[in-house]
Amino acid sequence: MSERATKASRVGAVIAVLALVAFTTMPWWGESSWMRTFVEFACLLTLAQMWNLLAGYGGVVSIGQQAFLGLGAYALFVLADHAQVNPFLCVPLAGLVAAIIAWPTAKVVFRLRGGYFAVGTWVVAEVYRLLIANASFLGGGSGKSLAAVRPFTKAVRESVTYWIALTLVVSAIAFLYLLLRSRHGLALTAIRDSERAAASQGIDVEATKLWVYIASAAGCGVAGALYYLNTVRVSPDAAFNVGWTAYIIFIVVIGGIGTIEGPILGTLIFFSLREALADYGSVYLIVLGAVAVLVMVKFPRGLWGYVQQRFDLRFFPVQRRAATGATALGARPATSGTRN
Amino acid sequence: MIGWLDTVIQGILLGGLYALFAMGLSLIFGVMRLVNIAHGDLIVLAAYLALVVVDATGLGPLNALVICVPAMFVLGYVLQRGLLNFTLGGDILPPLLVTFGLSVIIQNALLQTFSADPRALRLGGVETGSFHLGAGIAVGYFPLLVLGVAVALTGALELLFAHVPLGRAFRATSDDPEAVQLMGVNDRHVYGLAMGIALAIVAVAAVFYGIRTTFAPTDGPDRLLFAFEAVIIGGLGSFSGTLAGGIVLGVAQTIGFRLDPGWGVLTGHLAFLAVLLFKPTGLFPRTR
Numbered sequence: 001m002s003e004r005a006t007k008a009s010r011v012g013a014v015i016a017v018l019a020l021v022a023f024t025t026m027p028w029w030g031e032s033s034w035m036r037t038f039v040e041f042a043c044l045l046t047l048a049q050m051w052n053l054l055a056g057y058g059g060v061v062s063i064g065q066q067a068f069l070g071l072g073a074y075a076l077f078v079l080a081d082h083a084q085v086n087p088f089l090c091v092p093l094a095g096l097v098a099a100i101i102a103w104p105t106a107k108v109v110f111r112l113r114g115g116y117f118a119v120g121t122w123v124v125a126e127v128y129r130l131l132i133a134n135a136s137f138l139g140g141g142s143g144k145s146l147a148a149v150r151p152f153t154k155a156v157r158e159s160v161t162y163w164i165a166l167t168l169v170v171s172a173i174a175f176l177y178l179l180l181r182s183r184h185g186l187a188l189t190a191i192r193d194s195e196r197a198a199a200s201q202g203i204d205v206e207a208t209k210l211w212v213y214i215a216s217a218a219g220c221g222v223a224g225a226l227y228y229l230n231t232v233r234v235s236p237d238a239a240f241n242v243g244w245t246a247y248i249i250f251i252v253v254i255g256g257i258g259t260i261e262g263p264i265l266g267t268l269i270f271f272s273l274r275e276a277l278a279d280y281g282s283v284y285l286i287v288l289g290a291v292a293v294l295v296m297v298k299f300p301r302g303l304w305g306y307v308q309q310r311f312d313l314r315f316f317p318v319q320r321r322a323a324t325g326a327t328a329l330g331a332r333p334a335t336s337g338t339r340n
Numbered sequence: 341m342i343g344w345l346d347t348v349i350q351g352i353l354l355g356g357l358y359a360l361f362a363m364g365l366s367l368i369f370g371v372m373r374l375v376n377i378a379h380g381d382l383i384v385l386a387a388y389l390a391l392v393v394v395d396a397t398g399l400g401p402l403n404a405l406v407i408c409v410p411a412m413f414v415l416g417y418v419l420q421r422g423l424l425n426f427t428l429g430g431d432i433l434p435p436l437l438v439t440f441g442l443s444v445i446i447q448n449a450l451l452q453t454f455s456a457d458p459r460a461l462r463l464g465g466v467e468t469g470s471f472h473l474g475a476g477i478a479v480g481y482f483p484l485l486v487l488g489v490a491v492a493l494t495g496a497l498e499l500l501f502a503h504v505p506l507g508r509a510f511r512a513t514s515d516d517p518e519a520v521q522l523m524g525v526n527d528r529h530v531y532g533l534a535m536g537i538a539l540a541i542v543a544v545a546a547v548f549y550g551i552r553t554t555f556a557p558t559d560g561p562d563r564l565l566f567a568f569e570a571v572i573i574g575g576l577g578s579f580s581g582t583l584a585g586g587i588v589l590g591v592a593q594t595i596g597f598r599l600d601p602g603w604g605v606l607t608g609h610l611a612f613l614a615v616l617l618f619k620p621t622g623l624f625p626r627t628r
Binding site: 055059061063108111112114115116118119120122123124126127130131133134242246249250253257281282283285286288289290292293296297300 | 373374375377423426427432433434435437438440441442443444445448449451561565568569572600602603605606610612613616617620
């Protein structure tokens with residue numbers, strides 16, 4: 001008999017319930033600046049988890065996730081302003097739009113492998129950016145403002161946006177957790193570790209990768225729509241900026257790729273660094289990039305990977321453990337050689 | 341009709357520059373399967389290096405190559421031995437992440453040092469000179485020089501790989517990095533030399549780029565994408581293919597630009613995607 005729950009996961013569950021109550025009621029006791037920061041936090045964390053799902057569990061390294069973020073953002077503006085759909089309802093719909101566009105996109109980019117695939121996804125994101133920048137009804141290169149939120153009072157707009165953000169980030173983590181505990185999650189990690197071995201065990205490698213790519217695109221689409229619902233103004237250069245992918249990759253790698261806790265830790269580090277170095281322009285990006293490079297070379301499993309190894313601490317245990325409490329199996333092996 | 345012929349000619353000339361962007365990337369793809377995300381930012385970095393050298397020494401931009409080419413070679417060798425060699429191995433994530441990190445670091449460091457204002461290298465008039473082919477078609481001396489250098493470098497690299505011991509070591513290391521060590525080849529040193537040569541070519545490309553147009557700290561990513569597209573359009577593993585890929589990309593962009601000034605870069609990307617869809621191995625794949 002084996003089980004997956006750890007002491008940390010049980011304690012964590014209690015803390016999580018308390019935190020959820022506190023967070024849900026924030027519009028009644030919090031300040032609006034806190035809520036806006038939380039929305040941004042939730043968007044980045046969701047984007048990071050979606051990239052983590054792709055790269056950390058599926059072994060599919062994309063640097064073009066800004067494509068779906070931008071498409072989700074523009075889906076919100078088109079549906080709300082042009083089709084008169086309720087702007088808050090547009091946020092989940094934007095995920096659907098991103099997922100639908102992800103399917104033909106995947107058909108093209110999956111012709112490339114490995115590193116070539118990564119750059120290919122970036123080219124595709126640029127294609128979507130340039131198409132939208134050339135579409136005058138979307139405001140062209142200078143972008144447009146969201147008119148559909150004007151009928152709502154500031155309080156309603158802020159609270160509903162905040163609740164959507166809370167729902168999004170909780171469901172993204174829950175989705176990842178439940179997925180990874182299912183047989184599909186097992187198939188995914190098997191593909192990451194060896195496509196050939198996974199295929200020999202009867203896993204449909206191509207279908208699984210396509211499916212996870214589409215799921216990740218949907219998550220990015222929702223996050224993009226939510227982010228620009230919060231800022232109420234979008235432009236192609238901002239929404240399709242590769243900087244988004246840089247942030248989320250740094251967050252995931254520093255925090256710990258292939259863990260659910262890692263991106264949470266990484267997002268907290270990202271926000272702290274940005275606040276601490278707010279007076280020095282883009283210096284925080286140089287620091288972040290340098291830390292990410294260092295972590296990748298010296299601690300490829302990230303900060304959480306180190307914590308996990310050192311203290312056997314798991315809040316989101318996805319792997320089975322022997323009932324005797326022996327070390328869990330399935331942890332990501334350290335990668336890359338040590339020679340120079 | 342003549343207008344379109346002119347567009348194609350200008351596209352071929354532009355393609356010479358793109359081929360130069362792509363040559364170093366093609367070399368490191370070939371030798372160590374490394375996808376260097378910072379390649380474009382290294383081009384921009386080299387252009388700023390040339391600017392600093394020109395300002396400090398009073399040399400012309402082309403003469404500044406005497407300093408820039410060796411400097412970039414050393415930077416490439418050190419970068420490879422000191423950092424990038426640690427990322428090589430079975431996993432695709434470490435090299436991508438580390439070069440992506442380098443890209444962000446270089447961009448923001450340039451931004452902090454030189455501000456976001458576009459800069460340029462000046463040849464003193466020669467860059468705008470041209471001769472007439474008749475029928476209203478003018479060919480610039482400078483773009484023609486760039487294309488000529490691209491063709492010459494392609495030939496030199498093909499010769500290097502085919503006939504020179506170092507080129508043989510490159511090919512052998514690419515085929516089997518374990519086996520070459522048994523033959524007395526130090527694969528880490530070979531990778532360092534490959535990156536050094538790649539960045540030496542980048543220095544040449546960067547000076548031509550800086551003379552042809554202005555450059556700014558955030559221009560790197562587009563240079564990377566153009567270089568990457570040229571390599572994939574041409575087909576992996578062949579420098580002639582990369583040259584041809586650069587020219588195809590240049591022509592696609594000038595045709596798009598002629599249709600609508602907002603479409604130039606877009607049609608280049610679309611040509612790349614079309615090649616992926618209909619001929620995923622590239623137009624001129626090397627058959628081995």
